[in-house]
Amino acid sequence: MSSIASARYGKDNVRVYKVERDEKTGVQTVTEMTVCVLLEGDIATSYTHADNSVVVATDTMKNTVYVKAKEHPVTPPELFASILGTHFVETYPHITTAHINVITHRWTRMTIDGKPHPHSFYRDGAETRTVEAAVQKDKIDIKSGIKGLLVLKSTGSQFHGFVRDEYTTLPEVYDRILSTDVDCAWGWKTLAGLDAVKAAIPKFDQAWADARTITMKTFAEEDSPSVQNTMYKMCTSILAAAPEVDTVDYSLPNKHYFEIDLSWHKGLKNTGKDAEVYAPQSGPNGLINVTLARSQIPSKL
Numbered sequence: 001m002s003s004i005a006s007a008r009y010g011k012d013n014v015r016v017y018k019v020e021r022d023e024k025t026g027v028q029t030v031t032e033m034t035v036c037v038l039l040e041g042d043i044a045t046s047y048t049h050a051d052n053s054v055v056v057a058t059d060t061m062k063n064t065v066y067v068k069a070k071e072h073p074v075t076p077p078e079l080f081a082s083i084l085g086t087h088f089v090e091t092y093p094h095i096t097t098a099h100i101n102v103i104t105h106r107w108t109r110m111t112i113d114g115k116p117h118p119h120s121f122y123r124d125g126a127e128t129r130t131v132e133a134a135v136q137k138d139k140i141d142i143k144s145g146i147k148g149l150l151v152l153k154s155t156g157s158q159f160h161g162f163v164r165d166e167y168t169t170l171p172e173v174y175d176r177i178l179s180t181d182v183d184c185a186w187g188w189k190t191l192a193g194l195d196a197v198k199a200a201i202p203k204f205d206q207a208w209a210d211a212r213t214i215t216m217k218t219f220a221e222e223d224s225p226s227v228q229n230t231m232y233k234m235c236t237s238i239l240a241a242a243p244e245v246d247t248v249d250y251s252l253p254n255k256h257y258f259e260i261d262l263s264w265h266k267g268l269k270n271t272g273k274d275a276e277v278y279a280p281q282s283g284p285n286g287l288i289n290v291t292l293a294r295s296q297i298p299s300k301l
Helices: 044-048 058-071 076-093 194-199 199-222 227-241
Strands: 009-021 028-041 096-106 108-112 115-120 126-137 141-155 180-187 246-254 258-259 276-281 285-293
Touching: 009 058, 009 246, 028 058, 028 076, 028 115, 044 258, 058 076, 058 258, 076 096, 076 126, 076 141, 076 194, 141 194, 141 199, 180 227, 194 199, 199 227, 227 246
Parallel strands: none
Antiparallel strands: 009 028, 028 096, 096 126, 108 115, 126 141, 141 180, 180 246, 246 285, 258 276
16 A cells, blocks of 8 residues: 655746836846746645646646736745745645745846946856745745855865874865855744735845855855854854844855876976965865754853
8 A cells, every 4th residue: 555645746947037117217127037836735636546626737837927927026036935825825725835936046237337237237156046935824934045156265264183094185274275155045934924924025135135245254254164163153143143034054065176286397386385276176075064043052141
């Protein structure tokens, strides 16, 4: 005997672009997103008995994304994800949870002759703003994040005092290049429906801006003893800046840059304090993860 333990289905990679035009100033604002909709609920018979009467077509989901983007604001993405999810659980009684993921792609306004251009933008990196919302009829759980923020510093990082045994070849390092591709997310306290999300609108943008600033400031300014300790400090700072956030997590790959011994060429010095030319490594790389929950932070009282 077998039974369905979990099932959800939906539409992925729905690409959406929206332009907002200020008729008085001529300034236009653009937002580009990739949206994923996954629904779950009383849908087991569609798997077990080919009963399509419980299936909301994924094409319908795609069309709904477009219509709701026309009818409602798409920023902040936490709001748009909540609007979409609320539509699905209120429109289809047999759907208990709508999982909405929104990736906002980065378009930065051009500055021409020292002035912001009213309708021209450029893509200044692969960084995205992310939102995962699980929407039910009586509550909404939201996780916001930053992905693809590639950072590097040429000094101000060290790594020593680690376990050494017969398998260890890594030398103790007191000054090294540190580079990582930031994947950071923060989980909000559960919100009691769409009205609560709307009331929190200013907090979503502020938390995103704070998390981005904290990440880069901590990365740049700290003489890092390890990626583990640096990411822990980032987490505690974000929790302090955003009281409505319950958890913060980071996943940071350690992108390595290795010295190249060039002494074979006329005794050219390029190691240790003389190192200037390095070989960037595509892999393997270190990968460090942490999740910090507010309840796990020791009290300062």
